[in-house]
Amino acid sequence: QVHLVESGGGLVQAGGSLRLSCAASGTFLRLNDMGWYRQAPGKQRELVAVIKRGGLTNYADSVKGRFTISRDNAKNTVYLQMNSPKPEDSAVYYCNAESQFRVFGKIDFWGQGTQVTVSS
Numbered sequence: 001q002v003h004l005v006e007s008g009g010g011l012v013q014a015g016g017s018l019r020l021s022c023a024a025s026g027t028f029l030r031l032n033d034m035g036w037y038r039q040a041p042g043k044q045r046e047l048v049a050v051i052k053r054g055g056l057t058n059y060a061d062s063v064k065g066r067f068t069i070s071r072d073n074a075k076n077t078v079y080l081q082m083n084s085p086k087p088e089d090s091a092v093y094y095c096n097a098e099s100q101f102r103v104f105g106k107i108d109f110w111g112q113g114t115q116v117t118v119s120s
Helices: none
Strands: 002-007 010-013 017-026 030-039 046-051 057-059 067-072 077-083 091-101 105-110 114-119
Touching: 002 091, 002 105, 010 017, 017 030, 017 091, 017 114, 030 067, 030 077, 046 067, 046 077, 057 067, 077 091
Parallel strands: 010 114
Antiparallel strands: 002 017, 017 077, 030 046, 030 091, 046 057, 067 077, 091 105, 091 114
């Protein structure tokens, strides 16, 4: 089992900043890819950013240059630094982690989601 706990969501003014955190706990050997996804009402869940264990990152075009994903492997935690957020960034943000198990291999787990609302 892997449990992902997200924090840092809330209300932020456009042009401000916000940092989301997601801490993983469980019986996994290690965490591989970790990422942030978001879903707004009436829209599909979309990838925001992903980071591999070694630090390689990938971002959705809509957030490039504004958001930064990072991780602390010692703490099993992934972060999303949201700079200059826009109202269109408002969504429920979900943490995802690919967990490596000795017997079961790789399994994806999801956090419960945290609401981010950007006011104009």
